[in-house]
Amino acid sequence: MRDRFWIALLICIDLLTASSAWGLFFYIRQVYIENKTFHSDKNFWLGVLLLPLFWLLFYILQGTYAEIRRLFRLKVLHLSLAATFFGTLVLFFTLLIDDQVRSYQNYYQLTIWLFIIHLTFTSIGRLIFTTLLINYIKAAGHGFKTLIVGGNQKAIEIYKELLAAPNMINHFVGFIQVNGRDNLLSKHLPHLGKVLDLERVMSDLQVEEVIIAIESSDHDRLQSIISRIDNGRIRIRVLPDMYSILAGSVDMTNIYGALLIEINPDVMPHWQRTLKRIMDVFFSLAALICLIPVFIFSAVVVKLSSPGPIFFLQERVGKGGKIFKIIKFRTMYLDAEKQGPQLSKEGDPRITPIGRFMRKTRLDEFPQFFNVLMGQMSLVGPRPERQYYIDQIVQIEPQYMHLTRVRPGITSWGQVKYGYAENVDQMLQRMKFDLIYMKNRSLALDIKIMFYTVIIVFKAQGK
Numbered sequence: 284m285r286d287r288f289w290i291a292l293l294i295c296i297d298l299l300t301a302s303s304a305w306g307l308f309f310y311i312r313q314v315y316i317e318n319k320t321f322h323s324d325k326n327f328w329l330g331v332l333l334l335p336l337f338w339l340l341f342y343i344l345q346g347t348y349a350e351i352r353r354l355f356r357l358k359v360l361h362l363s364l365a366a367t368f369f370g371t372l373v374l375f376f377t378l379l380i381d382d383q384v385r386s387y388q389n390y391y392q393l394t395i396w397l398f399i400i401h402l403t404f405t406s407i408g409r410l411i412f413t414t415l416l417i418n419y420i421k422a423a424g425h426g427f428k429t430l431i432v433g434g435n436q437k438a439i440e441i442y443k444e445l446l447a448a449p450n451m452i453n454h455f456v457g458f459i460q461v462n463g464r465d466n467l468l469s470k471h472l473p474h475l476g477k478v479l480d481l482e483r484v485m486s487d488l489q490v491e492e493v494i495i496a497i498e499s500s501d502h503d504r505l506q507s508i509i510s511r512i513d514n515g516r517i518r519i520r521v522l523p524d525m526y527s528i529l530a531g532s533v534d535m536t537n538i539y540g541a542l543l544i545e546i547n548p549d550v551m552p553h554w555q556r557t558l559k560r561i562m563d564v565f566f567s568l569a570a571l572i573c574l575i576p577v578f579i580f581s582a583v584v585v586k587l588s589s590p591g592p593i594f595f596l597q598e599r600v601g602k603g604g605k606i607f608k609i610i611k612f613r614t615m616y617l618d619a620e621k622q623g624p625q626l627s628k629e630g631d632p633r634i635t636p637i638g639r640f641m642r643k644t645r646l647d648e649f650p651q652f653f654n655v656l657m658g659q660m661s662l663v664g665p666r667p668e669r670q671y672y673i674d675q676i677v678q679i680e681p682q683y684m685h686l687t688r689v690r691p692g693i694t695s696w697g698q699v700k701y702g703y704a705e706n707v708d709q710m711l712q713r714m715k716f717d718l719i720y721m722k723n724r725s726l727a728l729d730i731k732i733m734f735y736t737v738i739i740v741f742k743a744q745g746k
Contacts (some may be wrong), residue, residue, distance in 0.1 A: 285352075285425075286351055286352060286463055287376070289351045289352065289416060289697060290351050291347050292412065292450055293348065293351065293409070293412050294339065295348075296408040296409065296411075296412050297335070297338065297342060297347075297405065297408070297409075298335040298336075298338075298339060299335075300407070300408040300409075301334060301335035301338040301339075301404075301405065302331050302332070302334070302335045302400065302441040303404055304397075304400045304403075304404040305330045305334050305335075305401075306327070306330075306331050306440040307329075307400055307404075307665075308396055308397050308400050308401070309326075309327050309330060311396055311400070311539070312393060312396070312580060313746070316377075316389055316392055316393065322435065322446055322521070324414070326556070326665075327399060328356050329648050334374075334657075337370070337374075338366070338370060338372075338401075340651075341366050341370050342347070342362075342366060343480050343557070344440040344553075344554045344557050344558070345362060345365070345366050345425060345553065345554055345556070346415065346552070346553025346554060346556075347366070347554050350417065351416075352554075354416060354429070355413065355417070356410060356414075358677050359406070359409045359410060359413050359538055360406060362550070363402060363406045363409060367398055367401050367405060368398070368404040370399050370401070371394060371398045371401065374397065375390075375393075375394050375397075379393050379394065382449060382628065384483070392413060402466075409440070417450070417452070421450065421451065421452060421704070422454045424435050424613070425454070425625065426451070426452045426453050426454035427452060427454060427491040427492045427518070428454050428486065428488060428489060428490050428491045428492070429452055429453040429454060429455050429456065429489045429490070429491070429492040429493070429494060430454050430456055430457060430458065430459065430475070430485065430488070430492070430493050430494070430506060431455065431457075431459070431462060431468065431472065431493075431494045431496060432458070432459045432475060432478070432481070432493060432495045432496065432497065433458065433459070433460075433461050433465050433495065433496040433497040434459075434460050434461075434465040434467055434468035434469060434474070434495070435447070435459050435465040435467060435496065436463070436467060436469075436498045436507035436642075437469065437497075438458065438465070438468045438494075438496035439467055439468055439521065441494060441496050441522075441543070442455065442468065442471060442472065453492065454489045455472055456471075456472075456473070456475070456490065457472050457473035457474065457475040457483055457484075458472050458474060458475065458740075459475055459476060459477065459478060459479055459480065459484065460474060460476070460477050460478075460641065461497050461504065461508075467495075470510055472475040475488075476718065478508060479509075481508070481511055482511060482512075482573075483552070485517070485595075491517065491518065492517065492518040492519075492520065492541065492686075493512055493517055493518070493519050493520070494520045494521075495508060495509070495519065495520070495521045496521075496522060497522075505521070506613050506681065506682070506741050507548065507681050510677075510681035510682050510683075510685065511681065511684065512558070512687055513530055513546070513684070513688065514603055514604070514684075514687070515549060515603070515688030515689065516603070518545065519546045520543040520544060520545050520546070521544050521546065522543065522544070533659040535560045535690070549688070549689075550721075550722060550723065550724060550725075551724050551725055551726075555726050558726060559661065559726060559729065562702050562726075562729075563655050563661050563662050564655070564656060566662060567652040567655040567656050567662070569587065570649070571652050571653070571656075574649060576588075577646070577649065578649065578650075579680060580610050581646055581649070582612070584637050585613055585638075585641075585722045587614050587616075587674050588635045588636065588637040588638065589616050589617070589635050591611060591613055591616070591618060593612065593613060593739045594610055594611065594612060594613060594650060595610075595611045595612065595613040595614070595615075596608045596609070596610060596611075597609050597611070597669070598669065598670070599667035599668065599669060599691065600668060600669070600670055600687060601659055601660070601666055601667055601690065601691055602687060602688070602689060602690045602691070603655075603687060603688070604687050607659040607660075608668075609651060609654060609660075609667060610650040610651055610654055610658075611648060611650055611651065612641060612646065612647040612650060613638070613647075614634055614635060614637075614638030614639075614641050615633045615634055615635065616633055616635060624669060624671045624672070624706075626672075626703075626704060626705050626706060627703060628644075628705040628706075629705070642703065642739050644739075644741050645739060646695055646740075648694075651693045652693070654693075656692065658690075659690070659691075660690055660691050660692060660693060661689070661690040661692045661693075662693055662694070662713065662729070662730075662733060663691060663692045663693075663694055663695065663720070663729040663732050663733060664690050664691050664692030664695060665686035665689070665691055665692065665695050665714075665717040665720065666691060666692065666698055666713075666717070667691035667695065668710070672707065672710060675707050676707060676710055676711065676714070679707070680714065682712055682714075682718060683714055684720065685721055686714070686717055686721065688720070689721070689724075694718065694732060694733065694736040695716070695717055695732065696717060696719065696720040696728075696732055697713035697714065697715075697717040697720070697734075697737065698713070698738060699715075699732055699735045700716045701713040701716060
């Protein structure tokens with residue numbers, strides 16, 4: 284609720300400053316560049332009322348409001364500068380270039396004036412907002428709920444450093460004991476349990492940040508701990524001397540006096556994640572409309588192939604560990620799993636003849652466009668699995684849980700490279716491709732994966 288208030292407040296400030304900036308720019312353009320008498324005509328009011336909505340869309344794509352309570356002054360200035368630069372270019376080529384001017388120098392003057400005025404108004408409004416936000420967060424109980432993993436001397440040092448920092452924004456809720464020896468922090472913070480209690484404690488206390496402070500002798504437990512708590516929403520920070528054993532992207536930052544390493548939760552920029560969702564919805568709607576004949580044909584042949592329903596619904600684990608029902612065309616006979624969960628394999632007698640063809644061409648996956656529209660899946664992402672198999676996988680490789688940080692996909696790098704898995708070992712092999720995707724995901728990579736998936740569909744090369 285508090286986040287919504289701050290988001291609404293910043294949106295109001297952005298709309299007000301954008302409207303005021305355009306009004307002043309319009310006045311300067313008429314009076315000082317065009318040498319006219321200022322008058323508020325229809326174009327003036329359209330700009331004052333509608334252009335702020337353009338800027339708002341720009342800010343949303345940029346991710347300005349995504350983590351509202353983590354805005355700080357330098358970040359605000361960076362976001363404002365980038366948005367103003369690109370937004371000014373767009374407005375120049377869409378609105379200003381049609382202006383009647385005496386010389387091309389006027390174009391440069393118009394663009395520079397718009398850039399300076401909008402940047403100034405926006406930056407001042409946002410700096411005032413950020414100051415209010417930081418003061419609110421620094422107030423007792425409003426900081427980020429922070430859990431320390433480890434109770435040794437290093438944990439005490441980090442706790443005291445952060446507590447003494449002038450811009451302290453952490454609200455420490457307690458610590459988790461890693462072994463029987465690190466209980467020194469209990470003199471300063473509540474002891475909330477051991478590593479096995481991590482998920483429960485984080486859920487019950489709604490933890491927002493985790494600081495891992497463990498001794499060198501406990502480094503072998505680091506990956507296991509990170510895998511259990513890294514859900515893409517929690518900020519994870521570790522000690523600098525752990526850098527050499529970390530895999531993936533990290534960002535060295537000096538966090539209010541305590542030098543820690545922040546593990547980068549997502550390599551895909553926010554604007555790409557926004558466009559990715561827009562592409563998901565657009566292409567899914569287009570596919571559901573254009574593929575109506577394919578859906579009708581598939582439904583008929585599935586119904587004629589064997590008794591049973593046309594669609595097959597099965598519980599899968601989605602983003603953040605949430606359970607959803609995946610929709611597929613049925614490719615197996617009824618009661619195919621009456622003896623318990625089983626993975627399909629080459630020559631599986633449970634698969635109908637038409638089902639084999641549909642699996643090779645991926646036609647059975649097409650109904651999942653409905654899952655994409657409902658926000659449960661994406662076009663490209665790690666393939667969702669059943670909890671039954673996830674429990675087996677994490678016993679061998681805890682890193683699998685990294686895949687649940689994003690929406691699962693209709694297709695994936697692992698699906699393209701490896702196809703359907705026939706056992707847990709093959710799931711682990713396919714998981715490697717999906718982990719590589721997680722460390723390198725981008726819109727360009729998504730488009731490449733979709734391109735190869737289309738090739739598989741037309742060539743019926745699916746496994």
